Amino acid sequence: MPRSFSKQYLKHSKNPSIHQQIEIDMSETPSGAVIYQLTDQSIKQKLKKAERRHKTRAFLLVAPLILFVLFTFIFPLGSMLLRSISSPTMTEYMPDVAKIMQRWDYQAIPDDEIFKTVAQSMVTARENKTIGRVANRLNSENSGMRSLMTGTARKLAKYKGDDYKAFMIDLDPDWGQMETWGAFKVISNPYTLTHYLAALDLEYGGDGSIVAKPEKYQIYVDNLLKTLKLSLIVTFLCILLGYPLSYYLSILPPGKSNLLMIMVLLPFWTSLLVRTSAWMVMLQSKGVVNSLLIYLGIIDEPLALIYNQVGTVIAMTHILLPFMILPTYSVMKNISPVYMREACSLGATPAQAFRRVYFPQSLPGLSAGAVLVFILSIGYYITPALVGGSTGQMISYLIAYHMQQSLNWGLGAALAGTLLFVVLVLFGVYNRIVGSSELKLG
Template sequence: MAATSHELAAAPTPRTASLAAQVGAAERRHLWRMLALLAPSVLFTAFFFVVPLALFMFRSVDNPEVPGYLPQTAAVMQAWSGQGEPDEAAFAALAADLRAIRDTPALGLIGRRLNYALPGFRGLLTRTARRLPAVDDTATKAAFLAIDEKWRDPAIWGVLHQQSGRLTSFYLLTALDLEKAPDGEIRRVAPEQRIFIDLYGRTLTVSLGVTALCLLIGYPVAAVMSRAGPRAASWMLMLVLVPFWTSLLVRSTAWVILLQNEGLVNKSLIALGLIDQPLALIFNRAGVFIAMVHVLLPYAILPIYSVMKGISGNHLRAAASLGAPPLRVFRTVYLPLTLPGLAAGGTLVFVLSVGFYVTPALVGGPGDQMIGYFIAYFTNSAVNWGLASALGALLLLVVAAIYLALGKLVGFDRLRVR
C-alpha cells in the first residue's frame, strides 16, 4: 500500500535525524557541564553536613562500649532471659573480661558508660576488677560476692543485659525522662530526675516568645523601610545590619554590662523617673529575651522587608478607592501579601533560637538555660556523647515537626522568600 502524505511528512529524513542527534549531544554536554559545576557543592554538603549529621544522630543509639570492652559478658547476657539470677557462666565471662582490661584505660571507659545507666556501677566495676584473683577461679560467683554483695542485686545484671546489644535505646529514653526497668518495662524516671521534658518545654517557650517579639518589632520597621526613599532605606538597612559587624559573644557580653543594676539601662530609667529602684534585668528570663531579640531581630526584618518591597501600592489604593477603611485594607490586602515574609522570618528566627547557647549562658540564670547548654555540657564536660546526640536528635525532630505543621497551616511556598 502506498504511504500517505502524512506518513511521508512524519518520516525523518537523514538531515533532520542528524540535527536531532546534534541537539541531543549538545543537551547531554550541557547537562554534564552543569553536573560538573554542581559536584563540588554537592560533595562539600554531603561530607561536611549530611554525613556528620547522620553520624551525630546515629550516636544516640550506638553502643560500642559494652560489646567492645566486655565481649564475653555481652554474649552471655544476650542469651540470658533476664529473669532471676544469672548462672555461673555469666560471672565467669565477666571475670575474664575484667581481667583483660583492668590494667588498661578501657576499665574507666566502660565503668563510666555503665555508670550512666546505674549510678555507682563504675566504682563497683573498678573495685571488683582490682580485687579479682589473677588466675581463673572455679568459685567465680563466690569470688564476686566476697568482693561486694551488690553483685546479688538484679539491677546490676539487668543493666548488663539491657546494654549488651550493639544498639541501645538508653540515650533516647533518658532524653525523654524514661527508663527501662529490669523486666523490660518502659517507665518514667523518679520525679527529681525529670529534667529533659521541662527543658524542651522551656526551650520551645523561649523560642516562640522571641520569635513573636521579633515579628512584632520587625514588621513595622520593615514596613517603614519599604515605604522610605532609596537614600533613607539604605541608611535604615545599614542600621539593621550593624549587629552583624560584631560577634555574638561580644553582643551578649555587652548586654551583661548594660542590663546590670548599675548598668546604662537602669540608670537611664531612674534618671527619667520611670523607676525608683533598679530592675532585675540580668541573669533571668527578661535578660534572655532582651538579648536574644536583639541578636535575632535582623533575621526577622530582612525577609519581611524583601517581600514588602515587592508589593505594589496599586493594590492598597484600589482597596481604598472601593471604600475600605485603612484597618480593613491592612487586614484583607496588605497583611496577606506579606505573609510569605512573616512565615520565612518567623521560621528563621525560631530555628536559630532553639539552638541558642552563648546568650542564655551569659545573661540567663540557672533556670533559663536552653537545650543547647545541656548539649554542650554533655559533649564537653560530662563526655556523654550518646545523651548529647539524643538531645540533639529529638530537638531536630521537634523542629521538623513544627516546620511541617507550619507548612501545612500556611503553605510551604510561604516559608521561603521568592
C-alpha cells in the same frame, strides 16, 4: 483530509567538502497548518549529545557546593545520629559478656555461667586497662557501677575459687540486684535507645521495662520545653517589632529606606560575642537600663534583667531581629501600593484594606522571617550561656556540656537528635497549616 509529504534538503556544514542530507516530514492539518518534524537520526543524536554536555557542565559547576554540603552537613549529621544509638563499648572490650548476656531474660539473677564469664572478662579488661571504659559506660546507666566494677576487679584478680556468683555477691550485695544486671543487658547490644530515653527523662528498669527517672534527675524534658517557650517568645517579639519597621521601610523613598536598612544591618558588622557582652553591661543591676529607669522615676529598685530568662529574651530578640526584618521587607517592597488605594476606593476602611489585601500578600515574607528566627533561636548557645545564668539556659548548653565536659557523646547526640526531631515536627505542622510554598525571601 490531512495529507503527509516529505522534502529533502542539503545542509552545508562548515567544511565545504561535507554535505548532509536532512529529511523533513511535513503533515498538513485540517486547518491548513503544516507541522515539520526532523527525521534525520544524526541530528537527534547530536542534540542529545549537546544536552548531555550541558547537564555535565552544570553538574560540574555545582559539584563543589554538593561536596561542601556533604562533608560539612550531611556526613556530620549522619554521624551524630548514628552515635546517638551506638553502644559498642561492651561488644568491643568484653565481647564474651556481650554475647552471653543476650540470653538473659530479666526473670532472675543470672546463673553461675554468666557470673563466671563476667568475672573472667573483668580480670582480663583490668589487665588490658580497658575496664575503666566499660565501667564509665555502665555508670551512665546505673550510678555507682564504676566503683563496683573497679573494686570487684581488684578482688577477682586474687580469687582462686570457682564459685564466682557467691564470691561477688558476698563481696558487694549490688551484684545480686536486678538493676546491676539490667545495666549489663542494656549495653550488651551494639545499638540501643538508652540515650534517647535519657534525653526524655526515661530509663530501663531492672525488668527491662521503660520507666521514668527519679524526679531529681528529670532535667532534659523541662529544659527542652523551656527552650521551645523562649524560642516562641523571641519569635513573637521579633514579629511584633520587625513587621511594623519592615512596613515603614517599604513605604519610604529609596534614599531614606536604604539609610535605615544600613542601620538594621549594622549589628552584623559587630561580633556576636561583643553584642552579647554589651547586653551584659546594659542589663546589670547598675547598668544603663536600670540606671535610666531609676533616673526617670519609673522604678525605685533595680530590676533583675540579667542571668535569667528575661535577659536571654531581651538579648536574643535584639540579635535576631534583623533576620525577621530582611525577608519581610524584601516581600513588602514588591507589594504595589495601588492595591491598598483600590481597596479603599471600593469602600474598605484602611484597617480592612490592610487586613484583607496587604497582610495576605506580606504573609510569605513574615512566615520566612518567623521560621528563620525560630530555628536560629532554638539552637542558640552563646547568648543564653552568657546572659541567661542557671535559669535562662537552653538545651544547647546541655548538648555542649555532654560534648565537651562530661564526654557523654551518645547522650549529647541524642539530645541534638531530639531537638532536630522536634524542629522537623513543628515545621511539618507549619507546612500543613500555612504551606512551605508560602515561604518567600523576596
